[in-house]
Amino acid sequence: MRPGEITIREFEWQMGLLRDHFNVLSLRDALEHLERGCLPPRSVCITFDDGYADNLTVALPVLERFGFAATVFVSSGFLSGGQMWNDSIVEALRVIRPGPLDLRTVGLGEFDIGDEPSRLHAATGIIRDSKYLPLEQRSEVVRYLTEAANVDSSGLMLTHEGLKELRRRGVEIGGHTVSHAILASLDEDEARSEIAQCKVDLEAILGEPVNFFAYPNGRRDQDYRQLDANLVRDAGFVAAVTTNWGVSSPATSRFELPRFTPWDKNRAKYLIRMALNARQRH
Numbered sequence: 001m002r003p004g005e006i007t008i009r010e011f012e013w014q015m016g017l018l019r020d021h022f023n024v025l026s027l028r029d030a031l032e033h034l035e036r037g038c039l040p041p042r043s044v045c046i047t048f049d050d051g052y053a054d055n056l057t058v059a060l061p062v063l064e065r066f067g068f069a070a071t072v073f074v075s076s077g078f079l080s081g082g083q084m085w086n087d088s089i090v091e092a093l094r095v096i097r098p099g100p101l102d103l104r105t106v107g108l109g110e111f112d113i114g115d116e117p118s119r120l121h122a123a124t125g126i127i128r129d130s131k132y133l134p135l136e137q138r139s140e141v142v143r144y145l146t147e148a149a150n151v152d153s154s155g156l157m158l159t160h161e162g163l164k165e166l167r168r169r170g171v172e173i174g175g176h177t178v179s180h181a182i183l184a185s186l187d188e189d190e191a192r193s194e195i196a197q198c199k200v201d202l203e204a205i206l207g208e209p210v211n212f213f214a215y216p217n218g219r220r221d222q223d224y225r226q227l228d229a230n231l232v233r234d235a236g237f238v239a240a241v242t243t244n245w246g247v248s249s250p251a252t253s254r255f256e257l258p259r260f261t262p263w264d265k266n267r268a269k270y271l272i273r274m275a276l277n278a279r280q281r282h
């Protein structure tokens with residue numbers, strides 16, 4: 001149901017390329033080196049967003065084998081049993097019984113569920129059509145589907161214990177709001193609360209300061225505003241990452257560090273895209 005996601009094998013060769021051609025640093029060390037003007041050439045930080053359980057069970061063993069540092073940005077409201085609405089829809093469509101699926105009562109269309117492509121097609125369409133629904137109506141779609149499919153996918157996201165284990169094994173933990181809210185769609189008070197509360201939640205679990213933040217979805221203006229970057233700074237975070245593509249230089253704002261996702265399925269393309277991305281300076 002997730003044809004775009006990389007497999008563990010692909011993740012392994014991607015880490016191999018990083019080992020052979022780049023310098024992998026923790027976000028903390030990279031920022032310190034950047035500050036002092038001594039960042040090694042081709043430096044890379046590895047980050048994961050949202051707080052999926054497989055960051056611990058699948059990705060971490062690979063990272064440990066390579067000796068790589070990484071940062072995991074966690075939406076605190078999904079820990080121990082929660083999950084994002086779009087994941088709930090995918091999981092429901094994966095297991096729902098075959099046959100007609102009529103979603104007109106919740107404001108969407110009709111689908112015919114059968115083989116995997118039809119399930120994938122329905123999930124994609126439902127997510128697309130629900131994305132900009134009012135929150136309450138979107139929750140109703142999710143509730144309807146979850147009940148119709150009778151799913152329990154409470155193991156999708158990290159538990160509190162899993163989060164602590166990630167930290168114990170050297171992974172940096174950052175904030176990613178409480179409910180994965182798109183900050184640009186909130187008013188100032190809501191945005192401030194989403195940002196500050198996730199810091200409070202994560203620090204209570206980990207017993208140490210949480211210094212880094214990642215904006216949900218992460219594109220400037222569409223997903224976060226200058227106002228949100230200011231709120232992140234005011235909440236006491238030290239730096240924040242976006243999904244604006246590019247590389248950081250000493251002139252880059254600490255609260256709008258660019259990132260890049262070279263989701264290529266072959267080695268040559270991956271390297272070429274990394275090289276092209278390195279030419280985009282912010």
Ligand SMILES: [Zn+2]
Pocket residue numbers: 049050176180216217
């Ligand atoms: Zn996210």
